[in-house]
Amino acid sequence: AQKITQTQPGMFVQEKEAVTLDCTYDTSDQSYGLFWYKQPSSGEMIFLIYQGSYDEQNATEGRYSLNFQKARKSANLVISASQLGDSAMYFCAMREGLNAGKSTFGDGTTLTVKP
Amino acid sequence: GAVVSQHPSWVICKSGTSVKIECRSLDFQATTMFWYRQFPKQSLMLMATSNEGSKATYEQGVEKDKFLINHASLTLSTLTVTSAHPEDSSFYICSASGYNNSPLHFGNGTRLTVT
Numbered sequence: 001a002q003k004i005t006q007t008q009p010g011m012f013v014q015e016k017e018a019v020t021l022d023c024t025y026d027t028s029d030q031s032y033g034l035f036w037y038k039q040p041s042s043g044e045m046i047f048l049i050y051q052g053s054y055d056e057q058n059a060t061e062g063r064y065s066l067n068f069q070k071a072r073k074s075a076n077l078v079i080s081a082s083q084l085g086d087s088a089m090y091f092c093a094m095r096e097g098l099n100a101g102k103s104t105f106g107d108g109t110t111l112t113v114k115p
Numbered sequence: 116g117a118v119v120s121q122h123p124s125w126v127i128c129k130s131g132t133s134v135k136i137e138c139r140s141l142d143f144q145a146t147t148m149f150w151y152r153q154f155p156k157q158s159l160m161l162m163a164t165s166n167e168g169s170k171a172t173y174e175q176g177v178e179k180d181k182f183l184i185n186h187a188s189l190t191l192s193t194l195t196v197t198s199a200h201p202e203d204s205s206f207y208i209c210s211a212s213g214y215n216n217s218p219l220h221f222g223n224g225t226r227l228t229v230t
Binding site: 091 | 149156157158159161164206208210218219220221223224226
């Protein structure tokens, strides 16, 4: 069975600094996709970044980058130059295979950016 | 990007009544949609996978007679909470996926309060 572990229930970061949110996963599949989503207090889920299991390079999207270490089964999210609007809950998720299968979500990390 | 519309965004109903929540993919065809339930400050719990033209697949522990899911077209899936009780009060969120490596596209969620 697939499992996603986010060990940081809450994190604080100073505005303009970088922060790393941890995510480890467990799967027996060779093909899988890893995703990070942001959920502000308003409730909507916002897709941030994707990493495929066969991707050799770490994914980057603007201020977001994914530190993918396949052997360690980790997919940490790095947010650079934190902004107050980054305060939200962040979920790491994994999809079975590479098709439109269901996703497994971690318990989430609440990030608070301090001014 | 792909848009998923969920309606209503919030609903208050009396115990014993039924509530229908709609999830529409506005600019793409979604053969598969997912329904999640989320308690405050917790992760998304997958309730069921909704497949167009066939019966939904429910996760273990989810009562299929209580949470009726219909996916009659490629753009619409509905979740009906039948004979709602206060313990059904929660945040319900739907998502749809394209193919291959595309992320889940989420509706904005429905906050259900049963009095």
